Amino acid sequence: MQRRDFIKITAASGAVAALEGCGNPDHQLIRFVPEEELLPGIAAWKPSICTLCPAGCGTLVRVMQGEAEVVRNGQLGLLKMGLAKKIEGNPAHPINQGKLCPRGQAALQVTYHPDRIRTPLQRTGQRGSGQFKEITWDEAIKQLVGQLSPLLAAKQPGQFAIVTSPLKGQRRTVVSNFAAAFKASPIEFEFFDNAAVKAANQQSFGIAALPTADLAHSNYVISFGADFLGTWNAPVAQSIGYGEMRKGRAGQRGKFVQFESRVSQTGANADEWIACPLGAEGAVALSIAHVIVNEKLRPVLAGLDLADYVPEKIEKQFGVKAATITKIAREAAANSPAVALIGDAATAQTNGLFNARAVNALNASLGSVGKPGGVSFAPAATGRSAQSKEGSSLQSAGSAKVALLFNANPVFATPSASGAGDALGKIPFIASFGSFIDETSAVADLILPDHSPLESWLDDSPESGSTRTVVSLAPPAMAPLHNTRSMPDVLLDVAQQLGGDVAKALPWKTYDEAVKASFGQLYKEKGNKSTKDADEFWSNAQTQGGWWSADEKPATVTAKATGPLKYAEPQFDGNADQFPFHFLPFASQMFYDGSLAHLPWMQEAPDPTSSVMWGTWVEINTRTAEKLGVKMGDTVEVASQHGKLQAPALVTPAIAPDVIAMPIGQGHTNYTRYATGRGANPISILAPMTVEGTGSLAWAATRVKISRVGEGKIVMFGASMEELPAETKHR
């Protein structure tokens, strides 16, 4: 009998007295011998790393003895083991300094998810039918080796592909070395890739990395579309800095101005929120710079030609008032240090690279590049090089004979029009390391489930969020619950069995050996006198949650002269007459890029600005809605040239009248019991527009039309449908 049945029975019949007589099945219960001896009732806090977004926050995991229902040797039973109970921020970690966002808190549910894949699976039905049978690890690895060894012998490029989320630390080394043996390089897939920001930094500063804004020491923050308090870059680190800027200094409160076309969670915090058309961010930024240079408000930079960006001209072109631009320029220059940020939709335009370079130029004219209170880069970031997407796009995986998938869900996170799903379908053999069946791994022939992050050896070197070198490290916080294996360990095992060059390229027996080797290297380069030897350095890093330098200066950067910044007109897919609205998908605070929609805590958490939970919504400006006859909660149809979807309308004045916005994350067709069939996926109707110069998806460059379908339902926290009319009145 299951809990639910019990509740139903007792509720229906009150058969309490009868049930009391039920026998006690304790004697039939299998209890496995614990593998570790733990003192009951005593908690240990173990360092770990949050892997749910690329920020790389350090965490502490509360581990206590508990009882888990597990399968061992084909039998189901109870096992006393150390179980992770709570995740908090690691106070010693330089990125998040003891704080953690809601997504990081919910990371616990990845480990205990009821739909986790608990043992290797082999496809039995048609591709995508979701029919799999359980197999052993020996069989699974034998199959993979069998598929890979002919490719290794052939040594022809393009036959092997590995699609992963962006990897850092030794996972990247293991995966790239593995791929290199097949004359391939890993395809790192990410929806919010910030490629335009990185490419712009490469052109402006020679560093292809995300910037670290020193908000804590800034007096004036101008953000162009970046939801830096919610999801963009390193939101926890930025939120801490923002809090310091606002009220960390007695008698001094920094000002924050946001330019965007829809009030984001971050924009809602701004002192001044200025509506800015999509794609105009760069021009507006340069117009601010124009005022600073023209009025000689800051030491003038040589080689910056801004004659095209006179505020009056910008006002005529984009509707952003010249008086506002001038005022902000004067304020920012007077309240030095000031800093400008750009991200999200402002860089997901066809002219995203121009916009990002324009903001770099604004930072240069404000004199805040590489200065306290300005933008800096972590020393490690200098070694990175810009990756052009064009050479290693998903489409290039289409010709492969064998593809491996890890933590990437391109079928969900690429527009249907881009054909990534079809490309994958043509690959004869696909193996996935996923912990869950999702839209992409549903087509896999073999599933080799990875440990959950809490059960794995983790290492990471965050790109942004701190100006010091940070190398995070975490041993497993708990023993694996299920019959899973860590992805790099499987690759190492496969490499050994394949032998030859692959085995030579991956000399480690286990992944922790590989991580230890990298820490041995780090000790040689950076270890100081306080640690006796590499072993002590390694064990200290394990207890602390990694290694970070104590007194390092940020990377030295100077703005490079990049020639004139010629305005690049943004291109939008769809005719303005037929498709009158700009379509603005945005990162969901709860689901990030959709990869966290399977966590019920994230589903039930209300969105911070709209308070919608368990669903998607379409944000429409109050006046636009009036014209279209759309009321709060009505079902509307949003259609682009490439598809259409339906979702309830959220009528709000906090969005430009010509913009329709939708959160990304819901609309999964196959992603566990919690996310499947819930809401709609805005990515599916996007046009395959690309950012000029980087080749990455310009996800805010699609035009749509919208029409009312009928009455609908929107689930909001603390507001039932009956209360909504009153609430709309206040809005």
Next chain:
Amino acid sequence: MSAQDSAAPPSPYDQESGVFTTEHRSVGDAVKEFFGRRTTPVQPIAYTHKVHLANGLQCVFCHAGVDQGPDARIPGVSVCMTCHQAIATDKPEIKKLAQYKANGQDVPWQRVYGFQPSAHVKFNHAPHIRAGVDCAKCHGDLHTMTVAERKVDHTMGFCIECHRQNNASVDCVTCHY
């Protein structure tokens, strides 16, 4: 798991463990707790405290951690087998024990004492041991028992009386928090 093939062999993950919840082993258990009634535990092995104590074993040898934290450890099969690898291997109860070990299983001991969650009592062994409270004060004289029996009723009155006698705090939040 949604991914099940009808032709595929049944997965152990789809078995019923027979456990109602990890907190309540059976429906009856849950109902009894709801009504504040306690089951008389039936132990899988007729472990004799009497013999072990007579042979000079101390309580903490098996119930380790009692002086360090809230709960005492209930010894698993590995603890028992450190001695019973060699001692009294011919006795039927020890054979049962050896069988568990051979099957790679732990002994499914049942709880004898313990507060019900609805009582909101947070009991911690360690300070009581530090204060020199004899184990027998709360658990009865185990020298005379085979399997542990609930000889002492842990009512609030019982706790308070002892706390008063020993000048320990009787503030509500000492135990209920």
